[in-house]
Amino acid sequence: MFFAIRCFIPRMSRLAQCRFISKGHSLKNGGLERVVSAFRSVCGEDGVSLSQAVREQHGRDESVHRCCPPDVVVWPRSVEEVSALAKICNHHCLPIIPFGTGTGLEGGVGALKGGVCFSLRNMDSVLDLHEEDFDVTVEPGVTRKALNSYLRDTGLWFPVDPGADASLCGMAATSASGTNAVRYGTMKENVLNLEVVLADGSILHTAGQRRRPRKTSAGYNLTNLFVGSEGTLGVITKATLRLYGVPEAVVSAVCSFPSVQAAVDSTVQVLQAGVPIARIEFLDDVMIAACNRFSSLSYPVCPTLFLEFHGTEKSLEEQVTSTEEIVQENGGSDFSWARDPETRGRLWKARHDAWYAALALRPGCKAYSTDVCVPLSHLPQIIVDTKRDLIQNHLTGPIAGHVGDGNFHCILVLDPEDQDEVERVHLFTDRLARRALALDGSCTGEHGVGLGKRVLLREEVGPQAMKVMQGLKASLDPKNLMNPGKVL
Numbered sequence: 001m002f003f004a005i006r007c008f009i010p011r012m013s014r015l016a017q018c019r020f021i022s023k024g025h026s027l028k029n030g031g032l033e034r035v036v037s038a039f040r041s042v043c044g045e046d047g048v049s050l051s052q053a054v055r056e057q058h059g060r061d062e063s064v065h066r067c068c069p070p071d072v073v074v075w076p077r078s079v080e081e082v083s084a085l086a087k088i089c090n091h092h093c094l095p096i097i098p099f100g101t102g103t104g105l106e107g108g109v110g111a112l113k114g115g116v117c118f119s120l121r122n123m124d125s126v127l128d129l130h131e132e133d134f135d136v137t138v139e140p141g142v143t144r145k146a147l148n149s150y151l152r153d154t155g156l157w158f159p160v161d162p163g164a165d166a167s168l169c170g171m172a173a174t175s176a177s178g179t180n181a182v183r184y185g186t187m188k189e190n191v192l193n194l195e196v197v198l199a200d201g202s203i204l205h206t207a208g209q210r211r212r213p214r215k216t217s218a219g220y221n222l223t224n225l226f227v228g229s230e231g232t233l234g235v236i237t238k239a240t241l242r243l244y245g246v247p248e249a250v251v252s253a254v255c256s257f258p259s260v261q262a263a264v265d266s267t268v269q270v271l272q273a274g275v276p277i278a279r280i281e282f283l284d285d286v287m288i289a290a291c292n293r294f295s296s297l298s299y300p301v302c303p304t305l306f307l308e309f310h311g312t313e314k315s316l317e318e319q320v321t322s323t324e325e326i327v328q329e330n331g332g333s334d335f336s337w338a339r340d341p342e343t344r345g346r347l348w349k350a351r352h353d354a355w356y357a358a359l360a361l362r363p364g365c366k367a368y369s370t371d372v373c374v375p376l377s378h379l380p381q382i383i384v385d386t387k388r389d390l391i392q393n394h395l396t397g398p399i400a401g402h403v404g405d406g407n408f409h410c411i412l413v414l415d416p417e418d419q420d421e422v423e424r425v426h427l428f429t430d431r432l433a434r435r436a437l438a439l440d441g442s443c444t445g446e447h448g449v450g451l452g453k454r455v456l457l458r459e460e461v462g463p464q465a466m467k468v469m470q471g472l473k474a475s476l477d478p479k480n481l482m483n484p485g486k487v488l
Helices: 016-017 031-043 054-057 080-093 144-150 168-174 220-227 260-272 285-294 313-329 341-352 354-359 376-392 419-438 454-476
Strands: 072-074 096-099 114-119 126-130 135-138 193-197 203-205 233-244 249-256 279-283 306-309 336-338 366-374 400-404 405-412
Touching: 031 072, 031 080, 054 072, 080 114, 080 193, 080 233, 080 376, 096 233, 168 233, 193 220, 203 279, 249 313, 249 341, 249 454, 260 279, 260 306, 260 313, 260 376, 279 285, 279 341, 285 354, 285 400, 306 313, 336 341, 336 405, 341 354, 354 366, 354 405, 366 419, 376 400, 376 419, 405 419, 419 454
Parallel strands: 072 114, 096 114
Antiparallel strands: 126 135, 135 233, 193 203, 193 233, 249 306, 249 336, 279 306, 279 400, 366 405, 400 405
16 A cells, blocks of 8 residues: 555654664663664764664655655675674664665665665775676666766677666666666566675675676576565675677667557567567657657657667668558558667657656646556557546556566656545556456566555465565565565
8 A cells, every 4th residue: 555654754863762673672771872883883984874864865765655764874885894784783683774776666765664774875886897798797886877887988788777877786676677678688687696795794696706607507596586676685785787789770769659559559569570679668648748748849649659779770671661561550650760879869868757747747746656567468458448547537647668578657646635536546556456467467567566566466476475485585584674564
């Protein structure tokens, strides 16, 4: 119940006078000073903050969930410091909440039980680049844009693009993907190894220390156990990632359609034809109107596809020809082309600014973005049904999505003070998720579970899978200190 979250923001100083009380362990009578002193001995005076403003900053992300600030924020500078801090927290039974850039959408950074926020921004080094092997190892403070800037002169890039300039280890923790996933995959397909600090402070290398093979069949897939764990199993302190060659040629296009069905049918048919398209993004008429207004564009206000093709000049010609034929057969317009980097940049910025464009439809309101994912064959049905549901319930909910993966987002813009609207939004999001589950899909394609979709996760995977997940959690985190209250 994402609007039911209510977190008390304490006005007390001195670490909220020992809100650090977990499993009966109290820090009264001098315990507070000892713990803070221990933290400072690890990461220095400047590496610890009890400031209410700082704590509140680290108690929220981009979701609608209420701010739940931690009791203290620490800024470790190395894996050794993360390990030492985790050992202190484990000894005192203090919850640990990892924090990257705060760009999540499901309330994953809220400190529901108080505790310690591990802000990882000071660990921001690109550690090992192996150009000939197409891989790189980064610390958790390195963002997607920072890595690609670092790679600019190498002819390589990291293509997973969720829109926000998220930290790469945070992207691994939430199993992020984005506009390029239809060709290059999600974080699950692009993480080769992780270094993780567990709840007791021990350090785990999920594929073995310094290992970075392109594939392996050695043992359990621990790497993908932590990809998508949302900080509930450990703190990711390094990630080894796949890289790709920058394509020789890139061209983008926009085309409009007479109906949602025609646009989504075109998407499915392009993929069925085996066109190796890099991006194929859908915006409905409400979203394209919002983007036109927000980004000063002039696209027809109707269902629209944004497309991008990567490859050699010759292969692009073949891709574009095949796609144009399919689009025309479905009543689509001629392509509006973007060939030079500047024009393409403006085109995709408009797509990435869809969140802010949606918010601008109702100034002063809040936005809640929910996503689902279904098999491609069910995509036309669920989008058409979702549009009908929005109209019938008088909700503002522009739709945008990575339809090449069967994944789309509904950005609901609402007045949080209007309880009737809040209730209608809540009921709609439940219907949308269960509609996806009824079509053999998932309640979340890339946002994660966080706070808002824990009940839906149970419905999706079933009681036996939940029992296994809970057993894994109990084994790795027996005191339930790692980001408690999330996912499970």
